[in-house]
Amino acid sequence: MKIGLVLPSTPGYSETFFRNKILGLQQNGIKVILFVNDYKSDEYFLNCKVIKAPRLGGNKFKVVLNIFMQVLKMVLVSPRNSLKLFILNKKDKLSTTQNVKQVIANQFLLTEKLDWIHFGFGTMTLGRENVAQTIGAKMAVSFRGFDIGIYPLKHPNCYKSMFQKVNKIHVISDDLANLLYQEGLSEYKKIVKITPAIDTHFFLSEAKKENAILQFTTIARLHWKKGLENTLEALCLLNQQGIDFKYTIIGDGGEKERLIFAVKQLKLTEKVIFTGKLSSEKVKKQLEATDIYIQYSLQEGFCNAVLEAQAMGVLCIVSDAEGLSENVIDKVTGFVVPKQQPKLLFKKIKEVIDLDDAQKKELSLKAMERVQNEFTIEKQQQEFLNFYEEN
Template sequence: MKIGLVLPNIPSYSETFFKNKIVGLQQNGHTVILFVNNSEAESKYHNCTVVKAPKLNGNKIIVLWNLLLELLKMIFINPKRSYRLYKFNKKDNVSFIKNFKSIVSNQFLLTQKLDWLHFGFGTMAIERENIAQAIVAKMAVSFRGYDHYVYPQKNKNCYEILSSKSVKYHVLSDGMKKSLEEKGISEANISKITPAIDINLFEALIIKKSTGILQIKTIARLHWIKGLEYTLEALALLKTDGIQFHYTMIGDGIEKERLVFAVHQLGLSENVTFTGKLSPQEIKEELSKTDIYLQYSIQEGFCNAVLEAQAMGLVCIVSDAEGLSENVLHNQTGFVVAKQNSKLLFEKIKQVIQLPEAEKKNIQEQAILRVQNEFSLEKQKERFIEFYQ
């Protein structure tokens, strides 16, 4: 098959989800074409042709030239597909001006003959709901946490048109699947494929009880959605209780300045380190020196970092935000705490510190085994092959 994958940009080194999917499809004889919004992206990626959206903002001369090129494509290269897209959009009551803009700006998506057109994020399918039909391809859409839980809160009915189309949905968790079903999407059109990790890189490493300062870590974007302020408040209670620890926050983001100030206000300056982004190998090294892993998010689709921590045998404490309660099985492979409650998190950390070694080892071993059996890259590849069949 020929599969078009629509993404904001070429996958970065940390986006193993997309890289693994692409390689798996290629190994099974399928052709993958990447469509990216970034007009300055590379033209090749893992033996994939990269088709780039035209640059339609910025320098006026460049924009006018690109508009002319897209109009020529519309008239001489993609006239039938452009007309079909116009008709389908019109049927959805899209205004003439908006319809025309959509046809011009999406010419790069009309250029290839495909079996599947797959939007890598739900938000990328908005106002592009008819493109797959216009090029006579099947349509697939992946929903992640932000697409499914956050964006619709700010943009009511944003998926109304999408839900009326023939679409195959990919979701990360049973919770997301149930939510789509409640919105009227047929169960037959929804496939759950969880994130996966390189279990050879993040190999099992049972962490022994720390003989020094307790090492606690989190890997996350520095964003309000990750619940990091609640985490810091819980750690402040831990410090007040006289427990010695050091907390390392791995990642970067728009909330860094506010979080650094929160660390200062809570009297945790000597207890907290911000590392910024790290490579997978560097993350593995950090995790190997960790006693407890925290992911106390307000919202989370699933979370690869928690899988990596479990694969290495860390005791994980997570919130009950969406996919996290499926990622970690409470009292079996880790612990799940109600979100947005710093005191509850503090109490759970104390309980984990006091766990008997035998009980802790049992949880670690169950976590390792479950990740190896259910969340390997090979298993994920198999599920995507099935998805397109």
């Protein structure tokens, strides 16, 4: 079997979801070809053939040269597939100008014979809905939070054409499947849930030391959808109660300046630490020192960091955004709080702090056991193998 995986870029060393999936397929004799917009230089890179998309933006001279090269490829390498794609697009009532642009832009996808072409993100199918049929492959699409939770708000019915042509859709949570149905996906289409997974051999609970003051942690891109301002507002209320703590935020992003301003306004400057991105080893070390992990996102597909925290035996408080309420079972392996309600989050943090040691230990053990049983890389790899092999 030969599978083409369409991604924004070659997966870096830290992008474990795609790397583990690819390795699992390769170990079962499946050839994987990567189609990407950008190539990351990475000494750990996987043993895959990589086909890079032409760059059709930026320097005008280079754009003209790239278009010329793609036209040559269309004429000399893939004339039949190019014509077939043009005809299929025309049936979808695409304008001639837009049709020609798509045929040129998608040349890099037309040269390989594949059993499956799998788009790693829903938005990557836009303008490529007919590529799979053109090359005689089955079409698979993965949806995560942004693809279906946010993008369609600005682009209604953007997936209407793709829904009619896709063979299988992969989601990471039931909530995302429900969003797909709300967006117009017919019930009969095959949706397969394969959750994220973590290295449960690496993220193992260590003997925790008692902290002099409470340690809270969040691992997140500094983006509005992560709900970090709401988290800070809840911790401001905690601070006003005279409870001492440190809050560590691991991650980078465009909202850092805004968040630093919020920290100052809420008088939490001495309480909050921004570390930027950290290695897996440093993340593990921080989780070992954490009393409560908080992921109070406004939108979240699932969140590996919450799995890692649970695997380490850290008590977790999350919002009810999409997959988080499946990631953590409320009052069994952690706590789920309605999103965008900082006062409720504050109350829940206070409640968790006040739990006795036996209650905390029971929650931690159940969380660790569930992650070890249900969210392993080995289980995920087998599920992806079944995804492609089963009708």
